[in-house]
Amino acid sequence: MSAAGQLATADPADWPVAAGWRPLVDEFFASPVGVKLLGYLRERLDAGAVIFPPQPLRALELTPPEEIRIVILGQDPYHGRGQAEGLAFSVAPGVPLPPSLRNIFKELERDLGTRPPTFPTPGGSLAKWATNGVLLLNTCLTVEEGQAASHSGRGWEVLTDAVIRHVASRPQPVLFMLWGAHAQSKRALIDTNRHKVLVANHPSPLSALRPPLPFIGCGHFGQARAWREAGSSASRQEDA
Numbered sequence: 001m002s003a004a005g006q007l008a009t010a011d012p013a014d015w016p017v018a019a020g021w022r023p024l025v026d027e028f029f030a031s032p033v034g035v036k037l038l039g040y041l042r043e044r045l046d047a048g049a050v051i052f053p054p055q056p057l058r059a060l061e062l063t064p065p066e067e068i069r070i071v072i073l074g075q076d077p078y079h080g081r082g083q084a085e086g087l088a089f090s091v092a093p094g095v096p097l098p099p100s101l102r103n104i105f106k107e108l109e110r111d112l113g114t115r116p117p118t119f120p121t122p123g124g125s126l127a128k129w130a131t132n133g134v135l136l137l138n139t140c141l142t143v144e145e146g147q148a149a150s151h152s153g154r155g156w157e158v159l160t161d162a163v164i165r166h167v168a169s170r171p172q173p174v175l176f177m178l179w180g181a182h183a184q185s186k187r188a189l190i191d192t193n194r195h196k197v198l199v200a201n202h203p204s205p206l207s208a209l210r211p212p213l214p215f216i217g218c219g220h221f222g223q224a225r226a227w228r229e230a231g232s233s234a235s236r237q238e239d240a
Helices: 019-030 032-046 058-062 099-112 158-171 182-189 220-239
Strands: 069-075 134-138 175-179 197-198
Touching: 019 032, 019 158, 019 182, 032 099, 032 158, 058 134, 069 182, 099 220, 134 158, 158 182, 175 182, 175 220, 182 197
Parallel strands: 069 134, 069 175, 175 197
Antiparallel strands: none
């Protein structure tokens, strides 16, 4: 990893993932789409492009598939220097909070009374969520500095769709939080009879307060807590 926190290599061997994700990830990078994507990343790095984050697969490193209880889908990594840390909506410790993340913490406090994390550490880093069963998955996993969606459609979506399908195929029920139209477009990949899906507008200031489903006031965090508690209660009764 460079001092600037940017991508240093286009070799997946340098991007650790949890063991449960390894077969899926290896299959993707051996596929024509995966090979083409890696070639594109190498070309951009060789051309001097600054690409974020330093670890594109960090969500798959911190959250093994067998531990996932909640999935929060994002679209694109942050494209400002030092922001992206490979987890949807999360920024590295000490980085000022982007507007969408401020609204996430605002709704969390409104809904559950949870105070925002201490700044600068952990600040806006959601790594603790990721290590506690929350998959924070962007659908595109790299971006160039100052150019939102610059790597969209280059192949990452094939991998992240496969990740969503894999999570949805597991026997363990999972809660999906789909914020905004892009995330909600992935609903077709999810068996809504087995999994719980919550939808709202994106937490961006442009949409967080707008109808039809304002993010501020959506109550997703309280619903997630109740859902997890109900699942834990059912599990204890089965074990009794």
